[in-house]
Amino acid sequence: MTTTIERDHGAGPNTRTPAGSTLTKGQPPARPFRLVRHSLALARRSLIKTLRTPEQLLDVTLQPVMFVVIFVYLLGGAIQGSQVGYLTFLLPAIMVQSVMFASVATGFSLNTDVKKGVFDRFRSLPIARSAPLIGSVVGDLVRFVVSIVVLLGFGYATGYRIGTDPLHALAACLLVIFFAASITWIFVLLGVIMREPGAVQGTAFLLLFPLTFGTNMMVPTDTLPGWLQAWVRINPVASVMDAARALMNGGPVGDTVTKSLLWSVGIIVVFAPLAVRFYRRRV
Amino acid sequence: MSVAFQAEGLVKRFGKTTALAGIDLAAEQGTVLGVLGPNGAGKTTAVRILATLLRPDEGRATVGGFDVVKDAAAVRRLIGLTGQYASVDEDLTGTQNLTLIGELLDLRRRDARSRAAELLEWFDLTEAANRPAKTYSGGMRRRLDLAASLVGRPAVIYLDEPTTGLDPAKREDMWGVVRSLVNDGSTVLLTTQYLDEADALADDISVIDHGKVIAHGTPAQLKQIAGGQTILVRPIDPARLGEVATILAAISDRDPESPGRGVLTVPVDDDQAFATVVRRIDEAGIGVMELSLRLPSLDEVFFTLTGKKATADDDEKVEVAA
Numbered sequence: 184m185t186t187t188i189e190r191d192h193g194a195g196p197n198t199r200t201p202a203g204s205t206l207t208k209g210q211p212p213a214r215p216f217r218l219v220r221h222s223l224a225l226a227r228r229s230l231i232k233t234l235r236t237p238e239q240l241l242d243v244t245l246q247p248v249m250f251v252v253i254f255v256y257l258l259g260g261a262i263q264g265s266q267v268g269y270l271t272f273l274l275p276a277i278m279v280q281s282v283m284f285a286s287v288a289t290g291f292s293l294n295t296d297v298k299k300g301v302f303d304r305f306r307s308l309p310i311a312r313s314a315p316l317i318g319s320v321v322g323d324l325v326r327f328v329v330s331i332v333v334l335l336g337f338g339y340a341t342g343y344r345i346g347t348d349p350l351h352a353l354a355a356c357l358l359v360i361f362f363a364a365s366i367t368w369i370f371v372l373l374g375v376i377m378r379e380p381g382a383v384q385g386t387a388f389l390l391l392f393p394l395t396f397g398t399n400m401m402v403p404t405d406t407l408p409g410w411l412q413a414w415v416r417i418n419p420v421a422s423v424m425d426a427a428r429a430l431m432n433g434g435p436v437g438d439t440v441t442k443s444l445l446w447s448v449g450i451i452v453v454f455a456p457l458a459v460r461f462y463r464r465r466v
Numbered sequence: 467m468s469v470a471f472q473a474e475g476l477v478k479r480f481g482k483t484t485a486l487a488g489i490d491l492a493a494e495q496g497t498v499l500g501v502l503g504p505n506g507a508g509k510t511t512a513v514r515i516l517a518t519l520l521r522p523d524e525g526r527a528t529v530g531g532f533d534v535v536k537d538a539a540a541v542r543r544l545i546g547l548t549g550q551y552a553s554v555d556e557d558l559t560g561t562q563n564l565t566l567i568g569e570l571l572d573l574r575r576r577d578a579r580s581r582a583a584e585l586l587e588w589f590d591l592t593e594a595a596n597r598p599a600k601t602y603s604g605g606m607r608r609r610l611d612l613a614a615s616l617v618g619r620p621a622v623i624y625l626d627e628p629t630t631g632l633d634p635a636k637r638e639d640m641w642g643v644v645r646s647l648v649n650d651g652s653t654v655l656l657t658t659q660y661l662d663e664a665d666a667l668a669d670d671i672s673v674i675d676h677g678k679v680i681a682h683g684t685p686a687q688l689k690q691i692a693g694g695q696t697i698l699v700r701p702i703d704p705a706r707l708g709e710v711a712t713i714l715a716a717i718s719d720r721d722p723e724s725p726g727r728g729v730l731t732v733p734v735d736d737d738q739a740f741a742t743v744v745r746r747i748d749e750a751g752i753g754v755m756e757l758s759l760r761l762p763s764l765d766e767v768f769f770t771l772t773g774k775k776a777t778a779d780d781d782e783k784v785e786v787a788a
Contacts, residue, residue, distance in 0.1 A: 217572065220569065220572075221569070221570055224566055224569040224570055225566075225570075227566075228555065228558065228562075228566055231557065231558055231562060232555070232557040232558070235557045235598065236557065299553065300549045300553025300554075300611075301553050301554060301555045303514075303519060303547065303549055303553055304547060304549075304553050304567070304614065304615075305570070306518070306519050307517045307518065307519060307542060307545060307547040308542055308567070308570050308571065309539055309542040309543045309571070310570050314570075
């Protein structure tokens with residue numbers, strides 16, 4: 184090292200003007216779409232981290248399989264008499280539930296990440312404050328994809344068949360991923376506000392249980408007591424489950440897709456700016 | 467010469483703790499400002515304000531003429547930050563870490579890669595380039611961290627205790643890097659607990675304690691504050707120490723001290739004293755192994771200024787990272 188330190192580290196097109204009256208900018212002129220590029224660069228960082236520690240994907244791979252096994256084989260017989268029939272009813276909804284559970288991890292890992300020195304570095308760089316947050320959300324989309332692929336694979340092996348066509352099924356998957364990405368912003372907000380990762384997880388699941396189980400995921404809405412039916416009707420997760428069912432199994436789509444998209448956009452519009460704001464304030 | 471960065475009357479409180487109680491710091495372009503102080507003195511807080519990571523409660527700071535609060539984005543284009551603890555991503559390789567920073571600084575991917583390769587070579591990390599940073603030794607992480615702060619060729623570089631925990635050889639390497647950065651025209655703010663480090667690298671030193679600047683000057687000026695010079699004599703024959711002591715006592719009018727075996731030191735006020743000591747020892751026919759006149763060390767300066775030792779026993783204690 185001592186032999187090479189004499190080298191001019193500033194060589195190249197951006198060399199500073201020496202002893203000028205103002206400090207010249209070290210970076211080249213800004214290229215367009217900075218936020219998009221920065222976010223994608225940071226998303227790649229998240230992706231590399233996920234791939235380097237594949238055990239981080241255990242929750243998104245084993246959890247949905249476990250839920251299918253529990254619900255279909257434990258309850259399916261009692262609820263619908265036929266296990267394959269119940270699997271068909273349940274699987275699109277389990278898909279929604281599992282990506283929502285998977286989205287908690289983004290807030291959880293962001294909470295630990297933000298405390299590390301590397302986020303200090305990000306904050307000292309001339310990038311938008313939102314870029315590291317968008318990067319984590321986008322980078323974690325891969326978790327949703329893995330979760331859905333595993334679930335569909337397991338479903339196929341146990342007798343689930345798509346009732347419509349691959350294109351509709353793909354649309355269902357994309358809709359579910361988009362909705363989960365919007366929900367992720369709520370957990371990103373928790374991640375930047377809360378002091379401990381454990382608190383993020385605890386609060387997240389407190390929110391998730393009524394949202395995911397307070398739906399027609401396991402049984403049709405009309406079998407529920409009145410007050411619960413009212414909740415299911417306003418619960419956005421129920422809309423997404425209905426939309427996924429209709430797109431994958433067939434049946435009337437109605438306004439469920441539109442509702443799901445509106446909810447997703449609405450959640451992002453509210454929670455993303457809030458998360459960025461709290462992140463900016465955080466020391 | 468123009469001012470690279472300047473902080474005036476910075477105050478920062480964390481709850482009831484006052485981390486900074488109104489400090490002024492400044493450095494001319496192309497110089498090294500050493501900020502010297504014990505753990506908890508407020509060094510890191512001052513750096514974080516100058517690096518736009520914290521807002522001051524009172525006072526203002528500018529970098530290259532830009533206000534760190536109002537023009538934070540412009541300031542961020544000028545600075546490179548190396549934290550007290552290496553802030554690299556452990557799961558990413560050396561190349562991935564540096565390429566990421568390059569891309570965030572708007573380099574094209576190809577340029578970011580070649581800049582990364584250049585820096586890895588400069589910091590002797592080429593062989594480890596494709597290994598995750600978590601497999602690096604402490605010294606390698608520090609180097610990668612410093613490399614990451616240099617990707618954008620910053621005009622002002624903050625080095626927050628860059629050599630804490632490094633072995634002496636690695637410290638020397640780091641010092642070489644700092645010197646070459648300055649030769650290259652960069653301005654460096656270096657915080658340190660090591661007095662010899664500030665002495666070796668800094669053009670100016672601000673000594674801070676309890677969030678205040680308690681002394682500022684060149685290393686030589688600070689040494690003057692501790693007063694006087696010291697003559698040190700080590701005779702070849704230890705049996706003649708007694709004679710040397712008599713000579714020193716007669717000239718300085720003080721009792722000589724013996725800081726080590728076979729060595730005598732005595733403070734003197736008068737520049738002529740050294741010549742007299744040399745002559746008398748020669749006349750007495752005492753052979754000497756070592757005979758020197760030295761300025762007080764910065765340790766002594768710190769002791770004079772604060773009444774306590776700079777290198778406290780609480781080395782294990784970590785400065786509040788906020």
